[in-house]
Amino acid sequence: MRPTARGEVDGRASGRTAIEAIGLGKRYRRRWALRDCTFRLPAGRICALVGPNGAGKSTLLSLASGLTRPSEGSVRVYGTAPGTAAGRPVLAHLAQDRPLYPALTVAETLRLGRALNPGRWSGRCAERIVRDGRIPLDARVATLSGGRRTRLALALAFAKRPELLLLDEPLAGLDPLVRHRIAALLLAEAAAHGTTVVLSSDLLAELDGVCDYLLVLGGGRVRLAGEVDDVIGAHALVMGSHRGAGLPPEVAAHPVVEAQLSGRRFTAVVRRNGPVAAGPWETAEPSLEELLLAYLRAPDAPELIAPSAEPVSAPLRRRPGNKPGIPGMPRNGPPRNGPPRPGALPNGRADPPRGAEGTRHDHHSGKGAAA
Numbered sequence: 001m002r003p004t005a006r007g008e009v010d011g012r013a014s015g016r017t018a019i020e021a022i023g024l025g026k027r028y029r030r031r032w033a034l035r036d037c038t039f040r041l042p043a044g045r046i047c048a049l050v051g052p053n054g055a056g057k058s059t060l061l062s063l064a065s066g067l068t069r070p071s072e073g074s075v076r077v078y079g080t081a082p083g084t085a086a087g088r089p090v091l092a093h094l095a096q097d098r099p100l101y102p103a104l105t106v107a108e109t110l111r112l113g114r115a116l117n118p119g120r121w122s123g124r125c126a127e128r129i130v131r132d133g134r135i136p137l138d139a140r141v142a143t144l145s146g147g148r149r150t151r152l153a154l155a156l157a158f159a160k161r162p163e164l165l166l167l168d169e170p171l172a173g174l175d176p177l178v179r180h181r182i183a184a185l186l187l188a189e190a191a192a193h194g195t196t197v198v199l200s201s202d203l204l205a206e207l208d209g210v211c212d213y214l215l216v217l218g219g220g221r222v223r224l225a226g227e228v229d230d231v232i233g234a235h236a237l238v239m240g241s242h243r244g245a246g247l248p249p250e251v252a253a254h255p256v257v258e259a260q261l262s263g264r265r266f267t268a269v270v271r272r273n274g275p276v277a278a279g280p281w282e283t284a285e286p287s288l289e290e291l292l293l294a295y296l297r298a299p300d301a302p303e304l305i306a307p308s309a310e311p312v313s314a315p316l317r318r319r320p321g322n323k324p325g326i327p328g329m330p331r332n333g334p335p336r337n338g339p340p341r342p343g344a345l346p347n348g349r350a351d352p353p354r355g356a357e358g359t360r361h362d363h364h365s366g367k368g369a370a371a
């Protein structure tokens with residue numbers, strides 16, 4: 001099960017908007033790094049920002065943090081323009097290069113954080129994160145391992161008490177154990193403070209169980225956006241054998257995101273427009289990694305923007321051929337994994353990270369049960 005609720009008081013229950021981008025674009029000389037980017041990120045989510053190299057992920061994070069100004073369109077963070085005096089305090093941005101001063105010690109770095117963030121700094125939060133990582137306070141930043149440096153940078157970011165935390169590749173270059181620890185830290189801190197997190201990553205398998213919202217960029221545009229459960233639930237993974245040259249017509253009756261045919265076997269990710277008919281194939285829910293890989297391999301697959309990801313202040317302009325929303329979900333209806341469920345953990349999260357509970361593939365034998 002995915003991470004879901006984080007308490008009645010946080011953004012998820014409030015229906016607030018953390019980021020709203022409308023027609024957002026950034027051009028460097030003649031080349032567009034991001035184009036016509038329109039989406040809404042509801043508050044309180046941990047959002048995976050995914051896309052191939054050069055898709056515009058870092059550019060989007062820089063625009064949202066106010067480090068870069070748009071060439072066209074607009075982006076607002078909790079209703080304010082990023083980079084302004086009003087917008088600055090609500091967010092923290094951890095860039096790819098983890099901007100820390102290598103000559104300072106850990107203690108000096110924390111003191112600098114306090115000095116730069118008067119009135120907002122939580123020394124207790126920073127020290128707890130550093131202590132949990134067993135980082136010596138007298139160690140110089142230059143001598144820290146990549147994992148410890150990331151932990152220190154996250155300590156600085158969370159101690160600012162931001163409402164929105166933008167993380168550019170926070171898990172890159174870390175070994176699997178450290179990645180797991182950093183992901184757990186992220187989940188715990190974000191849950192404790194109701195922080196909205198956007199994290200870009202190429203580590204698709206690691207995102208499962210960490211993120212509950214999805215924003216996929218491709219060709220400088222938004223290709224998928226919505227609650228992870230809803231986006232996954234709108235698709236089916238179909239595997240089996242085929243007789244003719246292509247996919248069985250019952251499978252091809254659904255919009256095909258990506259299909260691989262090998263001999264008489266096929267594997268296809270389809271966007272369900274109803275139950276997948278029975279046949280000599282198995283139908284399952286794709287994992288997040290399978291779904292993302294399918295979209296990354298198929299750059300021309302039509303976009304899918306869930307109702308919760310549609311901006312409230314401007315209608316979504318759709319490209320020809322792209323159908324709105326998610327089948328079976330009312331427009332502007334509540335997210336399927338919306339408010340806290342009974343049995344939520346004390347920190348407000350209903351479930352532990354997915355990695356802890358094993359596989360989630362439900363295999364059905366062509367009974368159309370994925371519908």
Ligand SMILES: Nc1ncnc2c1ncn2[C@@H]1O[C@H](COP(=O)(O)OP(=O)(O)OP(=O)(O)O)[C@@H](O)[C@H]1O
Pocket residue numbers: 028032033034051052053054055056057058059060
């Ligand atoms: N300062 C810049 N000047 C010129 N071009 C830039 C600049 N920053 C980014 N670009 C270009 O914009 C495009 C998007 O870059 P961006 O770094 O946002 O992509 P990304 O999805 O984060 O890529 P990666 O996964 O490789 O980090 C790329 O083609 C990149 O070369």
